[in-house]
Amino acid sequence: MFFDDRLATVLRQRAMGEGSLRTQYRQLLDLLGRRRIHAPGDDHSLLAAAWLRMDALAEAIPADARARMIREPGWRFQSPDLASHLADHEPEVAAAALTRADLASEDWAALIPRLPVRARGFLRLRRDLPVDVEALLARLGVHDRGLPAPAPAASDDAAQASAETAARPTLAPAPIATRPAQPIPLHPSPANRRDRDESGRTEISALVERIAQFRRSRGDNPIDLEQSPRLPLGELAQRPDRTLSSFGFAADTAGRINWAVSDVAPMVVGTRLFGADDAIARAFARRQPISGGAVSLAGAPAITGEWSLDAEPHFREDGHFTGYLGRLRRVPDPAARTPGPEAREADRIRQLLHELRTPVTAVQGYAEVIQQQLFGPAPHEYRALAAAIAADAARILSGFEELDRLARLETGATRIEPGESDLAALVRRTAAQLDPVLAPQGAGLDPAFALETALLIGLDPEDAEALVWRVLASLGAACGAGERIGVTLASLNSPGGQAMARLACQLPATLAAADNLFAATTRSAESTINAGLFGTGFALRLARAEARAAGGGLGREGTDLILTLPLLRETSIFADTA
Template sequence: MTADSMIATILRQAPADRRASITAWRQLSDILAQRGNQLGDDDIRRSLHALAVLRPRVPEAVRRDCARAIARHGRFAPLVALYANDVPAVSAIMLREVRLAEADWLALLPATSAMARSVLAGRRDLPQGVARALASLGSASVALPQPASAAVEEPAATGQATLEPVADNGPSQISELVRRIDKYQSTRGQPAAPRPPRAAFLFETGPDGVIHWVDGVTRGAVIGLSIAEAAFGGEPGADGVAAGAFRQRAEIINARMLLEGTAAEAGEWRFSALPWFDPATGQFRGYRASARRPQRNETPYGRTATEDSGDSIRQLIHELRSPLNAISGFAQIISGQMFGPVSHGYRAMADAIVADAASVQAIIDDLETAARSDAAPPADSAEEIVDIGAIVTQIERDLAGLLADQRVELSISRVGGPFLGLASDANVRRMVGRLLTALVDVSEPEATLVGQLVTESRHDDMLQLRVVRPAAIRFATAADLLDPGFSPEGEAPGAAVLSLGFSLRLVDSLARAVGGRLDIGHNALTLHLPSATSKAEAGLEAQQGE
């Protein structure tokens, strides 16, 4: 099949869902990357238009993977331009590695953003004509704007172009892009000049509140953060005091800021800032600030922010339980018609609320277990002999509704037996239930989740629940699967609130608490639990031998 006929076939099939959109994106990108220079203008125009329409429906991670693949072998300038005008995380991957002819680069540059040109400015392998063209666009197109005070103090500071993030793409993407570019330049043999650890630093924001200049700490730790919006949940950024003052263009005094990075810069800071305005027009230009480490009396009870993170989670869980129990209790009253007759519609709504509250309660229990296991190693629980085979059978029945909704089949065979384990009944139910639920959530519709419950030898001190990896995580690394934030592409819309990575870490933590473990194999995930059968049989044989 020729390239143009393949494109016509792809464009005739309107993508019905996200998975089809991802497939069409990959196919069109691959065809244009390999054969774009051989296609007619009409096919090129239709393909690029289709990619532009598909882009909002294709996850960023997929677009990053495609950019990485195309950058290695693609030579088609219009496709490179499409990717170069994507979000910074996608654009940077493409522009760091792609190879084009000088004429193609010169045609591409006018259509690129300042961020894209900043990435290109860091490359040392571009043709001389391209480097001259970048220079001719002006330093403002590839350099961070320096504040007036800094320009006076350091008139010809380094002579090395710095990079200009684009504020429109959000603080988190800017900070991540700057960190990646810094890392890339360091691998090119141009490490930034080392700075001694300092207890203070200076920074400046633009009128949008995004920090674009810093002195005293690594740029990647601060550049791209915003003081215009409050950061929550331990994320890097400023607190609500700074955000409120920013909206009023007021002075900021001793606001709180959290940073990530090396030991010298990570953690809590206090900063004060003054707004500054253009002397000629009176236009607001941003804030100039100085930051310092907090004094001992400014940290509650003299503790660091990290010391009480587990206590904070447990306090939050405690505060969630009370309203949740109240909501569930009132719903049960309505469902049971305890205060008088209730219509069928209201009873159905109450039943749904009770079911949803139970699901949220299970999530809260998992979060509490994770917080407790992170705070201290779990104490050994009293040994209890449980029938793991019966528990697995019960969980298979409990998952019938989820399996029907996801259109997934679950098939767990038994090899050997009996399946008696040394653990508490509640912990085994949580481990097995969380493991199977998480894997069902990432299974494709019409797929079969295959597993085995195994006791391979009567002398083996472990019994095993092996589950074959679903297609969505077939090639994921063990590090990814145990990352609390990991959720694979193609995850079912009805997937659990907790991510796959969090669920697997929880299962592994619970298993290790009773002397077992969760193994991440190439083809399967295997839950090992202590066997009571082997110990009982070994003791019986010892008595018979005597």
């Protein structure tokens, strides 16, 4: 006799890190999406625990991350209970769930009257619902999308949100089939109708405030700024010029795009991919894969132009054709510069890395399955070995990422993101991280500038932190016993007049004796400090490529290693250097 213990196996796992939390949430989506509550043979307490675990995970995972997991292309679920449960969550989660639900007509008929009014509106975005379901939505007056709920800024809003949360059931919802449909109050009773809320605002003023909050919350996002409607009051929105190079999509059986990644969807949803008699139309009719199809898009400047289409037909488990899943890539400009030998070599390296990632990722995945006992108990020795293999695979993958980043930077395929970072603060923080490791041997870094010094550079904080770590960790790993590294900061003007930040670090004796600091053969002695998988020479070469991509440089001047980066503004040093 066989039984399905996958749900119990998932609930036995203790999710600690962010990755394991998301993995467990995705596993619960799969398992709860395939079954009905209170099916014959189900353990009701186990199902209740699963719903509780899902709600607990939802509090730890951001709503946009959960929505992305639900919106993954090709994933659908057939459980009306899961649709009902997720419809009470955040708007983006509810919208994603009701878009991915693949229910029978009778399940929709029982579910829709019980959905929150806000959630019903999301169903109007679908074009694949049965005719009777469309008619039910029309009878319920679901015609358009509404404004998002206001942020709970005032105390009365917070109290109302708390009351709604308290009223929400904490256990699994009752079976869809056994719940009688509730009558729909088409006309609110006079007792429930209010002209003013508790704060004294009229309904019109509250609506105006919601619109203002809606526009304020979207004003800082350039993508949302392009999509948001504006009244013709004469003002001009500052919209950055941008173009897209590729995006994923899903198309229905008629060849119209009905899903795309979130920042592109408003510009392409509803667009038909083919005409009456082209090759793409013939492939659609024959349910064949499409490779390199020519598509011309018009509309917003970000998508206007010629595109190359790669797509695969998609079928449900019962064999019913549901459309295509694919990707559109912008056709490169023929007038663009032909890549040189270095660019072609870097492209071959990136392709090789892509081929190598697949087996390493598979090894890592199988090791994690054994270590976490996802498919059953395993001896402790096997779990320890699997954990070591997973860690080694993670280090190898991180090394691949460094190789890929270097290839992209040296060929101009990627760039350092602009931003604002305090170089002085990054140097102080990195030196403090290295100090506990170097202190036992009397070594360390000595920043020779005042604590109040601030030197603002025009780099993204994450990119700037990674660059400073590669430089200082490489020097720290090469330190001998009692060796102290002096670090100074200054500002200067480049020959072109650009204000630059200058970080000067003394070279340890082992590196000062090297002929070429950036050679692959340059390696430090054994150290617990890890600047990169491939040694000091490679780490410094990657740091040099990052500095050059940011508009600066990294080079050797005598016994010093000099890093220069563009200043955000010339008045960036607020304290005199020591």
